[in-house]
Amino acid sequence: xxxxxxxxxxxxxxxxxxxxxxxxxxxxxxxxxxxxxxxxxxxxxxxxxxxxxxxxxxxxxxxxxxxxxxxxxxxxxxxxxxxxxx
Numbered sequence: 001x002x003x004x005x006x007x008x009x010x011x012x013x014x015x016x017x018x019x020x021x022x023x024x025x026x027x028x029x030x031x032x033x034x035x036x037x038x039x040x041x042x043x044x045x046x047x048x049x050x051x052x053x054x055x056x057x058x059x060x061x062x063x064x065x066x067x068x069x070x071x072x073x074x075x076x077x078x079x080x081x082x083x084x085x086x
Contacts, residue, residue, distance in 0.1 A: 003066065006059030013052035020045035 024041035 001066070003059045003063035006055050006062060010052045010055035010059060013048050013055060017045045017048035017052060020048060 020041045024038045024045060
């Protein structure tokens with residue numbers, strides 16, 4: 001259940017990282033009133049990509065542990081059923 005939330009977080013961070021990179025590499029910086037430090041936008045983009053990768057890794061690990069726990073519960077229930085019958 002939590003893995004899905006982490007995937008959504010990773011997707012959001014990835015989207016904002018792409019936006020940051022687009023802002024850093026386009027001519028939008030030449031407009032008046034726009035933030036003009038392209039290196040700052042690149043740094044923010046890199047940090048957001050790293051955050052997205054960490055969130056997706058945690059989501060994968062969470063999903064793996066949930067699956068292992070679910071299979072363990074199913075195995076225990078099947079074992080109890082076998083004991084009752086046999």
